[in-house]
Amino acid sequence: xxxxxxxxxxxxxxxxxxxxxxxxxxxxxxxxxxxxxxxxxxxxxxxxxxxxxxxxxxxxxxxxxxxxxxxxxxxxxxxxxxxxxxxxxxxxxxxxxxxxxxxxxxxxxxxxxxxxxxxxxxxxxxxxxxxxxxxxxxxxxxxxxxxxxxxxxxxxxxxxxxxxxxxxxxxxxxxxxxxxxxxxxxxxxxxxxxxxxxxxxxxxxxxxxxxxxxxxxxxxxxxxxxxxxxxxxxxxxxxxxxxxxxxxxxxxxxxxxxxxxxxxxxxxxxxxxxxxxxxxxxxxxxxxxxxxxxxxxxxxxxxxxxxxxxxxxxxxxxxxxxxxxxxxxxxxxxxxxxxxxxxxxxxxxxxxxxxxxxxxxxxxxxxxxxxxxxxxxxxxxxxxxxxxxxxxxxxxxxxxxxxxxxxxxxxxxxxxxxxxxxxxxxxxxxxxxxxxxxxxxxxxxxxxxxxxxxxxxxxxxxxxxxxxxxxxxxxxxxxxxxxxxxxxxxxxxxxxxxxxxxxxxxxxxxxxxxxxxxxxxxx
Numbered sequence: 001x002x003x004x005x006x007x008x009x010x011x012x013x014x015x016x017x018x019x020x021x022x023x024x025x026x027x028x029x030x031x032x033x034x035x036x037x038x039x040x041x042x043x044x045x046x047x048x049x050x051x052x053x054x055x056x057x058x059x060x061x062x063x064x065x066x067x068x069x070x071x072x073x074x075x076x077x078x079x080x081x082x083x084x085x086x087x088x089x090x091x092x093x094x095x096x097x098x099x100x101x102x103x104x105x106x107x108x109x110x111x112x113x114x115x116x117x118x119x120x121x122x123x124x125x126x127x128x129x130x131x132x133x134x135x136x137x138x139x140x141x142x143x144x145x146x147x148x149x150x151x152x153x154x155x156x157x158x159x160x161x162x163x164x165x166x167x168x169x170x171x172x173x174x175x176x177x178x179x180x181x182x183x184x185x186x187x188x189x190x191x192x193x194x195x196x197x198x199x200x201x202x203x204x205x206x207x208x209x210x211x212x213x214x215x216x217x218x219x220x221x222x223x224x225x226x227x228x229x230x231x232x233x234x235x236x237x238x239x240x241x242x243x244x245x246x247x248x249x250x251x252x253x254x255x256x257x258x259x260x261x262x263x264x265x266x267x268x269x270x271x272x273x274x275x276x277x278x279x280x281x282x283x284x285x286x287x288x289x290x291x292x293x294x295x296x297x298x299x300x301x302x303x304x305x306x307x308x309x310x311x312x313x314x315x316x317x318x319x320x321x322x323x324x325x326x327x328x329x330x331x332x333x334x335x336x337x338x339x340x341x342x343x344x345x346x347x348x349x350x351x352x353x354x355x356x357x358x359x360x361x362x363x364x365x366x367x368x369x370x371x372x373x374x375x376x377x378x379x380x381x382x383x384x385x386x387x388x389x390x391x392x393x394x395x396x397x398x399x400x401x402x403x404x405x406x407x408x409x410x411x412x413x414x415x416x417x418x419x420x421x422x423x424x425x426x427x428x429x430x431x432x433x434x435x436x437x438x439x440x441x442x443x444x445x446x447x448x449x450x451x452x453x454x455x456x457x458x459x460x461x462x463x464x465x466x467x468x469x470x471x472x473x474x475x476x477x478x479x480x481x482x483x484x485x486x487x488x489x490x491x492x493x494x495x496x497x498x499x500x501x502x503x504x505x506x507x508x509x510x511x512x513x514x515x516x517x518x519x520x521x522x523x
Contacts, residue, residue: 111221111258113214113251115240116434122211122225123237128190129367129485130210130229131183136175137166139255142204143173149198151185156193160184175204180370205255212240212247214258215437218274221258222435223247227488233424233481261440265447267310276322277448278436280309283330284452285433293334295426296522299456300337300515305329306449307509308336340515344523346411347513353389354504355460355517360385361496362461365489367482368401368469403471410467413523414475421477425462428484429455443497453505454496456518458487463521 138146143163151157162184166172176184185193194203201208211229215222223240227233240247250256266272266280287301308329317325346352363369364381391407419426432438438455439448446454462483469479490496508514 111216111219111260113223113258114220115223116431118430118434119239119241120225120232120431121235121237121239122229122232122243124229125231125236126190127230128182128186131186131190131192132367133177133181133365133489134183136183136204136206138163138173138175138204145202146194146204149194149202151193156187157184205250205253209247209250209256212250213437213441214251214256215435215441216258216261217278217436217440218260218263222437223251224431224435224437227424227428227431227484230481230485233428233484233488234477235424235427264440264451265445266314267447267449269310270314272314276319277439279323279326280448281433281436281439283326284439284448285436287330287333288433289430291426294522295422295429296459296518297334297337297341299429299459299518300340301333302452303456303515303518304336305333306452307512308332310449337515340519344519345516346520347508347517348511351508351511351513351517352391354508355457356388356391357385358457358496358501358504359461359464360388361493361501362458362465362486362490363388365493366465366486370401402468405468405471409471410464412467414463414467414521417475421475421480424477424480424484425459428488429459438491442492446497446502450502450505453509453514454501456514457505457508458490460518460521461490462487463518 146162151162161176163173164176166174178184178186183192187193187196192203192207211226211232213224213226215224225232225240231237251258263271263274263277266277283305284302287305288295288298290298290301293301312325312329314322314325347355363384432455438451443451443454462480465483465486466475466479469482470476495501505514508517
């Protein structure tokens, strides 16, 4: 009897507007397997439909703004306003419907490729850096093809492990590495043995495609070059337009063909349409590419823009109001960022601890750091990570391939660097924002503002590596190129795109010390 009374009280406490099912007027969102959901659209795009529905749901505070699945199909539910009723929070939500297209049409769609107006250049110099500490995942066809080349009969490869199994079911393989971290097929002339014996077509597709990278957006895709190569970082060689005969056949393959991409979140709490997402990304591009200021001030302005955007409520804004909001935030970005440079102070101890842990992840990506695929190498790496987190010892003790710089030297001012010396670093960050590569590539699930913060932290890491490499001597262009290669590799490094790293950045952002961090290491 008492249980019945409890159920009756719970039934009375339910608001009358609550529905067990979502009704979208006369429109039904099908739940079939042949539907591909391309991205959010709104009325401002003139091609989508927006419905205000009577849909009530109890959600924890942590679920605010996350993607939900309604009972009538896959939709995105955005919080409209918060109401309090019977001492509980209820969410009134506004539902925006995805644009639908058949799965076959989506898979067959090929995005047009664009090149940057500023010609990007590259030419292979045979340095072998691209073949070091890089994971080359093989398709089934590539694995069988290289297997059938019978490298075990070659005296140079007899008894050597050529492949590493990455998973059991289904079996997936990658190319093996030597003890020094280089690919097992790299010969003494810093050339690929597969290329030398069987031609370029016999190599894995990822090797042939390097350093080209396709960045798919909604209606088009950019073709750019990764700066994980000295000639690409220095912009040496023919332009991408002049190399079209080389990269065009490769982007026609199924593995690299550019396809429409789902729009990432704008902020931690909001998903928007491609139109609004790219509008915010364009603002970050303009701030980062404004050459009236040094690169550190541009990145600091981008950080203040991201922090302000995170604090905005975007659900009820029209397209015109959203554009005006971006304009106002952009106009105030440089002025708000100037506080980090009036009196440069070191970041707090917690931020320094997090940053040293990030540096340990970047250190193993540096071209001069030798990875050892052995238990001795793993023990050495664990010891290095602990010592770096504590900030003790010299770098030569931790990593013999680096100069004997101590931590006090690594925190000292770097001095004024000429624009010509820093040009590879400036070009790298400008390319990241112009192609929107930072906004959509890698770091799955990260919001635009979080991705930009990771870019800013990579700048602080690059300036730290300049102090380390140019120990007791002036910084040279080659030092900057090595720093660019290091942070470029970090864009695809799993630990620097993990949920743990994301939480670390949030902890630093919560203290509002990201701007102070990059200003401190840019001295």
